[in-house]
Amino acid sequence: MATLEVEGIQKSFGGVQAVRGVSFAVEPGEMLALIGPNGAGKSTCFNMLNGQLRPDAGRVRLQGRDITGLKPREVWRLGVGRTFQITATFGSMTVRENVQMALLSHHRRLGQLWRPVARMDAAEADALLARLGMAGQAGRPCGILAYGDLKRVELAIALANQPALLLMDEPTAGMAPQERVSLMALTAGIARERGIAVLFTEHDMDVVFSHADRILVLDRGALIAEGAPQAVRNDPRVREVYLGSGATSGH
Known part of the structure:
Protein backbone atom coordinates (compact mmCIF):
# COMPACT_ATOMS: atom_id res chain seq x y z
CA MET A 1 0.00 0.00 0.00
CA VAL A 80 3.19 13.15 9.18
CA GLY A 81 6.32 15.22 9.78
CA ARG A 82 7.06 18.49 8.02
CA THR A 83 9.98 20.84 7.55
CA PHE A 84 9.59 24.37 6.21
CA GLN A 85 11.40 26.60 3.74
CA ILE A 86 12.07 29.04 6.59
CA THR A 87 13.14 27.06 9.65
CA ALA A 88 10.71 26.97 12.57
CA THR A 89 12.42 26.29 15.92
CA PHE A 90 12.27 27.78 19.42
CA GLY A 91 15.32 30.05 19.37
CA SER A 92 15.66 30.46 23.15
CA MET A 93 15.55 26.70 23.77
CA THR A 94 18.44 24.33 23.24
CA VAL A 95 18.66 21.92 20.34
CA ARG A 96 17.88 19.04 22.71
CA GLU A 97 14.87 20.83 24.20
CA ASN A 98 13.43 21.53 20.75
CA VAL A 99 13.60 17.82 19.90
CA GLN A 100 12.25 16.88 23.33
CA MET A 101 9.19 19.06 22.76
CA ALA A 102 8.46 17.13 19.57
CA LEU A 103 8.95 13.85 21.44
CA LEU A 104 6.58 14.99 24.19
CA SER A 105 3.97 15.76 21.54
CA HIS A 106 4.50 12.41 19.83
CA HIS A 107 4.21 10.51 23.11
CA ARG A 108 1.22 12.69 24.15
CA ARG A 109 2.94 14.01 27.26
CA LEU A 110 2.69 17.75 26.69
CA GLY A 111 0.46 17.94 29.77
CA GLN A 112 3.51 17.06 31.88
CA LEU A 113 5.34 20.32 31.18
CA TRP A 114 5.36 21.16 34.89
CA ARG A 115 8.47 18.96 35.02
CA PRO A 116 11.81 20.37 33.89
CA VAL A 117 11.84 19.84 30.14
CA ALA A 118 15.54 18.90 30.23
CA ARG A 119 14.71 15.69 32.12
CA MET A 120 12.23 14.37 29.59
CA ASP A 121 13.11 12.12 26.66
CA ALA A 122 16.75 13.24 26.82
CA ALA A 123 18.21 9.89 25.77
CA GLU A 124 15.83 9.56 22.83
CA ALA A 125 16.51 13.13 21.73
CA ASP A 126 20.28 12.68 22.00
CA ALA A 127 20.18 9.45 19.99
CA LEU A 128 18.27 11.17 17.21
CA LEU A 129 20.62 14.17 17.22
CA ALA A 130 23.63 11.85 17.07
CA ARG A 131 22.11 10.15 13.99
CA LEU A 132 21.93 13.57 12.34
CA GLY A 133 25.46 14.59 13.31
CA MET A 134 24.24 17.13 15.88
CA ALA A 135 25.35 15.50 19.15
CA GLY A 136 27.91 18.22 19.80
CA GLN A 137 25.25 20.94 19.43
CA ALA A 138 22.62 19.43 21.74
CA GLY A 139 23.11 21.93 24.56
CA ARG A 140 23.29 25.07 22.42
CA PRO A 141 20.33 27.46 21.96
CA CYS A 142 18.84 27.25 18.48
CA GLY A 143 18.97 31.04 18.24
CA ILE A 144 22.76 31.02 17.82
CA LEU A 145 23.10 28.12 15.38
CA ALA A 146 24.29 28.39 11.79
CA TYR A 147 21.51 28.03 9.24
CA GLY A 148 22.62 24.61 8.04
CA ASP A 149 22.54 23.31 11.61
CA LEU A 150 19.03 24.72 12.07
CA LYS A 151 17.90 22.72 9.06
CA ARG A 152 19.17 19.56 10.75
CA VAL A 153 17.38 20.47 13.98
CA GLU A 154 14.14 20.93 12.07
CA LEU A 155 14.63 17.54 10.44
CA ALA A 156 15.21 16.02 13.89
CA ILE A 157 11.96 17.60 15.13
CA ALA A 158 10.06 16.12 12.17
CA LEU A 159 11.64 12.68 12.68
CA ALA A 160 10.81 12.74 16.41
CA ASN A 161 7.20 12.19 15.37
CA GLN A 162 8.25 8.82 13.89
Whole structure:
Protein backbone atom coordinates (compact mmCIF):
# COMPACT_ATOMS: atom_id res chain seq x y z
CA MET A 1 0.00 0.00 0.00
CA ALA A 2 1.22 3.50 -0.84
CA THR A 3 1.89 5.68 2.20
CA LEU A 4 0.30 8.73 0.57
CA GLU A 5 -2.38 8.71 -2.10
CA VAL A 6 -3.57 11.97 -3.63
CA GLU A 7 -6.58 11.85 -5.92
CA GLY A 8 -7.66 14.80 -8.05
CA ILE A 9 -7.05 17.58 -5.52
CA GLN A 10 -8.05 21.08 -6.58
CA LYS A 11 -7.82 24.53 -5.01
CA SER A 12 -8.90 27.95 -6.24
CA PHE A 13 -8.40 31.41 -4.79
CA GLY A 14 -11.01 33.73 -6.20
CA GLY A 15 -10.94 33.15 -9.93
CA VAL A 16 -7.45 31.64 -9.95
CA GLN A 17 -7.17 27.86 -10.00
CA ALA A 18 -3.93 27.20 -8.09
CA VAL A 19 -4.07 23.38 -8.22
CA ARG A 20 -6.00 21.54 -10.90
CA GLY A 21 -6.85 17.85 -10.46
CA VAL A 22 -3.47 16.64 -9.21
CA SER A 23 -3.09 12.91 -8.47
CA PHE A 24 -0.04 10.91 -7.34
CA ALA A 25 1.17 8.43 -4.73
CA VAL A 26 4.30 8.04 -2.59
CA GLU A 27 5.57 4.63 -1.55
CA PRO A 28 7.32 3.72 1.74
CA GLY A 29 11.02 4.62 1.56
CA GLU A 30 10.59 6.62 -1.66
CA MET A 31 12.05 10.09 -2.27
CA LEU A 32 9.54 11.92 -4.49
CA ALA A 33 10.35 15.45 -5.68
CA LEU A 34 7.68 17.99 -6.60
CA ILE A 35 9.14 20.69 -8.83
CA GLY A 36 7.98 23.49 -11.08
CA PRO A 37 8.34 27.22 -11.73
CA ASN A 38 7.29 29.84 -9.19
CA GLY A 39 3.51 29.98 -9.00
CA ALA A 40 3.11 26.39 -10.22
CA GLY A 41 1.06 25.40 -7.16
CA LYS A 42 3.67 23.47 -5.15
CA SER A 43 3.12 25.24 -1.83
CA THR A 44 -0.66 25.11 -2.22
CA CYS A 45 -0.42 21.40 -2.88
CA PHE A 46 1.78 20.90 0.19
CA ASN A 47 -0.59 22.89 2.38
CA MET A 48 -3.53 20.74 1.34
CA LEU A 49 -1.62 17.58 2.26
CA ASN A 50 -0.63 19.00 5.65
CA GLY A 51 -4.10 20.31 6.53
CA GLN A 52 -3.34 24.03 6.31
CA LEU A 53 -5.72 24.29 3.36
CA ARG A 54 -8.78 22.21 2.58
CA PRO A 55 -9.07 21.03 -1.04
CA ASP A 56 -12.05 22.25 -3.04
CA ALA A 57 -12.22 18.76 -4.53
CA GLY A 58 -10.31 15.48 -4.39
CA ARG A 59 -9.08 13.20 -1.62
CA VAL A 60 -5.89 12.75 0.40
CA ARG A 61 -5.22 9.35 2.01
CA LEU A 62 -2.49 8.40 4.46
CA GLN A 63 -1.89 4.66 4.69
CA GLY A 64 -5.41 4.12 3.37
CA ARG A 65 -7.07 6.56 5.78
CA ASP A 66 -8.86 9.61 4.42
CA ILE A 67 -7.22 12.69 5.96
CA THR A 68 -8.76 15.26 3.61
CA GLY A 69 -9.41 18.51 5.45
CA LEU A 70 -8.00 17.43 8.82
CA LYS A 71 -6.23 20.11 10.84
CA PRO A 72 -2.40 20.19 10.88
CA ARG A 73 -2.19 18.91 14.47
CA GLU A 74 -4.49 16.00 13.54
CA VAL A 75 -2.34 15.19 10.52
CA TRP A 76 0.78 15.29 12.74
CA ARG A 77 -0.87 12.85 15.16
CA LEU A 78 -1.42 10.38 12.32
CA GLY A 79 2.28 10.26 11.47
CA VAL A 80 3.19 13.15 9.18
CA GLY A 81 6.32 15.22 9.78
CA ARG A 82 7.06 18.49 8.02
CA THR A 83 9.98 20.84 7.55
CA PHE A 84 9.59 24.37 6.21
CA GLN A 85 11.40 26.60 3.74
CA ILE A 86 12.07 29.04 6.59
CA THR A 87 13.14 27.06 9.65
CA ALA A 88 10.71 26.97 12.57
CA THR A 89 12.42 26.29 15.92
CA PHE A 90 12.27 27.78 19.42
CA GLY A 91 15.32 30.05 19.37
CA SER A 92 15.66 30.46 23.15
CA MET A 93 15.55 26.70 23.77
CA THR A 94 18.44 24.33 23.24
CA VAL A 95 18.66 21.92 20.34
CA ARG A 96 17.88 19.04 22.71
CA GLU A 97 14.87 20.83 24.20
CA ASN A 98 13.43 21.53 20.75
CA VAL A 99 13.60 17.82 19.90
CA GLN A 100 12.25 16.88 23.33
CA MET A 101 9.19 19.06 22.76
CA ALA A 102 8.46 17.13 19.57
CA LEU A 103 8.95 13.85 21.44
CA LEU A 104 6.58 14.99 24.19
CA SER A 105 3.97 15.76 21.54
CA HIS A 106 4.50 12.41 19.83
CA HIS A 107 4.21 10.51 23.11
CA ARG A 108 1.22 12.69 24.15
CA ARG A 109 2.94 14.01 27.26
CA LEU A 110 2.69 17.75 26.69
CA GLY A 111 0.46 17.94 29.77
CA GLN A 112 3.51 17.06 31.88
CA LEU A 113 5.34 20.32 31.18
CA TRP A 114 5.36 21.16 34.89
CA ARG A 115 8.47 18.96 35.02
CA PRO A 116 11.81 20.37 33.89
CA VAL A 117 11.84 19.84 30.14
CA ALA A 118 15.54 18.90 30.23
CA ARG A 119 14.71 15.69 32.12
CA MET A 120 12.23 14.37 29.59
CA ASP A 121 13.11 12.12 26.66
CA ALA A 122 16.75 13.24 26.82
CA ALA A 123 18.21 9.89 25.77
CA GLU A 124 15.83 9.56 22.83
CA ALA A 125 16.51 13.13 21.73
CA ASP A 126 20.28 12.68 22.00
CA ALA A 127 20.18 9.45 19.99
CA LEU A 128 18.27 11.17 17.21
CA LEU A 129 20.62 14.17 17.22
CA ALA A 130 23.63 11.85 17.07
CA ARG A 131 22.11 10.15 13.99
CA LEU A 132 21.93 13.57 12.34
CA GLY A 133 25.46 14.59 13.31
CA MET A 134 24.24 17.13 15.88
CA ALA A 135 25.35 15.50 19.15
CA GLY A 136 27.91 18.22 19.80
CA GLN A 137 25.25 20.94 19.43
CA ALA A 138 22.62 19.43 21.74
CA GLY A 139 23.11 21.93 24.56
CA ARG A 140 23.29 25.07 22.42
CA PRO A 141 20.33 27.46 21.96
CA CYS A 142 18.84 27.25 18.48
CA GLY A 143 18.97 31.04 18.24
CA ILE A 144 22.76 31.02 17.82
CA LEU A 145 23.10 28.12 15.38
CA ALA A 146 24.29 28.39 11.79
CA TYR A 147 21.51 28.03 9.24
CA GLY A 148 22.62 24.61 8.04
CA ASP A 149 22.54 23.31 11.61
CA LEU A 150 19.03 24.72 12.07
CA LYS A 151 17.90 22.72 9.06
CA ARG A 152 19.17 19.56 10.75
CA VAL A 153 17.38 20.47 13.98
CA GLU A 154 14.14 20.93 12.07
CA LEU A 155 14.63 17.54 10.44
CA ALA A 156 15.21 16.02 13.89
CA ILE A 157 11.96 17.60 15.13
CA ALA A 158 10.06 16.12 12.17
CA LEU A 159 11.64 12.68 12.68
CA ALA A 160 10.81 12.74 16.41
CA ASN A 161 7.20 12.19 15.37
CA GLN A 162 8.25 8.82 13.89
CA PRO A 163 6.48 9.77 10.67
CA ALA A 164 5.22 7.47 7.98
CA LEU A 165 5.30 10.51 5.67
CA LEU A 166 7.80 13.36 5.69
CA LEU A 167 6.94 16.59 3.84
CA MET A 168 9.95 18.82 3.15
CA ASP A 169 9.38 22.29 1.70
CA GLU A 170 12.63 23.42 0.03
CA PRO A 171 14.77 21.59 2.61
CA THR A 172 18.09 22.97 1.35
CA ALA A 173 17.07 26.62 0.79
CA GLY A 174 19.76 28.97 2.10
CA MET A 175 22.34 26.23 2.63
CA ALA A 176 25.85 25.95 1.22
CA PRO A 177 26.29 23.38 -1.60
CA GLN A 178 28.07 20.78 0.53
CA GLU A 179 25.48 21.16 3.30
CA ARG A 180 22.74 20.51 0.76
CA VAL A 181 24.32 17.27 -0.41
CA SER A 182 24.92 16.10 3.16
CA LEU A 183 21.38 16.85 4.39
CA MET A 184 19.63 15.16 1.49
CA ALA A 185 21.89 12.11 1.55
CA LEU A 186 21.17 11.77 5.26
CA THR A 187 17.43 12.15 4.70
CA ALA A 188 17.42 9.56 1.92
CA GLY A 189 19.34 7.09 4.07
CA ILE A 190 16.98 7.46 7.03
CA ALA A 191 13.91 7.29 4.79
CA ARG A 192 14.99 4.00 3.24
CA GLU A 193 16.13 2.58 6.57
CA ARG A 194 12.81 3.37 8.29
CA GLY A 195 10.47 3.06 5.32
CA ILE A 196 9.46 6.73 5.47
CA ALA A 197 7.81 8.15 2.36
CA VAL A 198 9.34 11.56 1.54
CA LEU A 199 7.76 14.25 -0.62
CA PHE A 200 9.94 17.31 -1.12
CA THR A 201 9.90 20.52 -3.12
CA GLU A 202 13.22 21.96 -4.23
CA HIS A 203 14.61 24.56 -6.64
CA ASP A 204 18.15 23.18 -6.66
CA MET A 205 18.07 20.77 -9.59
CA ASP A 206 21.35 19.13 -8.57
CA VAL A 207 19.66 18.10 -5.32
CA VAL A 208 16.54 16.92 -7.14
CA PHE A 209 18.27 14.82 -9.78
CA SER A 210 20.80 13.40 -7.32
CA HIS A 211 18.37 12.27 -4.62
CA ALA A 212 14.85 11.84 -6.05
CA ASP A 213 13.67 8.37 -7.00
CA ARG A 214 10.84 9.95 -8.96
CA ILE A 215 9.88 13.48 -9.96
CA LEU A 216 6.54 15.26 -10.41
CA VAL A 217 6.42 18.49 -12.38
CA LEU A 218 3.69 21.09 -11.87
CA ASP A 219 2.96 24.02 -14.16
CA ARG A 220 0.08 26.44 -13.60
CA GLY A 221 -1.48 24.07 -11.11
CA ALA A 222 -1.48 20.99 -13.35
CA LEU A 223 0.75 17.93 -13.34
CA ILE A 224 2.60 17.96 -16.68
CA ALA A 225 5.15 15.19 -16.13
CA GLU A 226 5.92 12.31 -13.78
CA GLY A 227 8.66 9.71 -13.84
CA ALA A 228 12.25 8.77 -13.24
CA PRO A 229 14.76 11.66 -13.10
CA GLN A 230 16.29 11.07 -16.52
CA ALA A 231 12.91 10.74 -18.22
CA VAL A 232 11.74 14.01 -16.66
CA ARG A 233 15.01 15.75 -17.56
CA ASN A 234 14.53 14.78 -21.21
CA ASP A 235 10.83 15.65 -21.38
CA PRO A 236 10.46 18.46 -23.97
CA ARG A 237 7.60 20.16 -22.16
CA VAL A 238 9.46 20.18 -18.83
CA ARG A 239 12.51 21.65 -20.52
CA GLU A 240 10.36 24.31 -22.12
CA VAL A 241 8.49 25.47 -19.00
CA TYR A 242 11.10 24.94 -16.31
CA LEU A 243 14.49 23.31 -16.90
CA GLY A 244 15.61 25.14 -20.03
CA SER A 245 17.46 23.87 -23.08
CA GLY A 246 20.64 23.01 -21.17
CA ALA A 247 18.94 20.59 -18.81
CA THR A 248 20.18 17.42 -20.45
CA SER A 249 23.78 18.09 -19.52
CA GLY A 250 25.27 17.03 -16.20
CA HIS A 251 23.96 14.13 -14.14
